[in-house]
C-alpha cells in the first residue's frame with residue numbers, strides 16, 4: 001500500500017476530524033493540519049487527502065495557502081472531502097478542485113457529508129444536522145477510503 005497523507009482543518013465542531021480519522025484508519029494515513037506540514041513534504045506521499053468544513057462556500061483558507069506554496073504536483077493523486085451544513089459538493093468543492101488541478105494534482109475521488117452547523121443565527125435553533133457526521137456517515141467515509149486504495 002502506498003503512503004498516504006491527510007491534510008485537514010476542523011474548527012467548528014470537529015465534524016471533519018471524525019471523517020478524517022475514519023479515512024486515515026483505512027488508508028493507514030498520517031493526519032496533519034496544513035500549518036503542520038512543509039509545502040514540499042506534502043509531495044513525498046503517494047496519495048494526499050485535502051479536507052475541511054465548508055466555511056462561506058469553500059474549504060478553509062489554510063488549505064489554499066498551503067497549496068500556493070507547494071511545487072507542482074506532476075500528476076500526484078489527491079482526494080477532496082468535506083462536511084457542511086448544506087452538503088452540496090458540486091458547489092462546495094469547486095474552489096479546492098480548481099486549485100488542486102491548477103497545482104497539477106490528479107483528483108481520484110471526492111467525499112462529503114452533512115455536519116452539525118450552528119453558524120450565525122442557526123445557533124438560536126440549536127443548529128442543523130445535529131449528530132452528523134453519524135455512524136452511517138463514518139461507515140460511508142471508510143467505504144470511500146477503501147476505493148482509494150486501488151486508485
Ligand SMILES: Cc1cc2nc3c(=O)[nH]c(=O)nc-3n(C[C@H](O)[C@H](O)[C@H](O)COP(=O)(O)O)c2cc1C
Pocket residue numbers: 009010011012013014015016017052053054055056057058083084085086087114115116117118119
Ligand atoms: C464561519 C462558518 C461558515 C460556514 N459556512 C458554511 C457554508 O457556506 N456552507 C455550508 O454548507 N456550511 C457552512 N458552515 C457549516 C460548516 O461547514 C459545518 O458545520 C461543518 O461540518 C463544520 O466542520 P468542522 O466541525 O470540521 O469545522 C459554516 C460554519 C461556520 C462556523
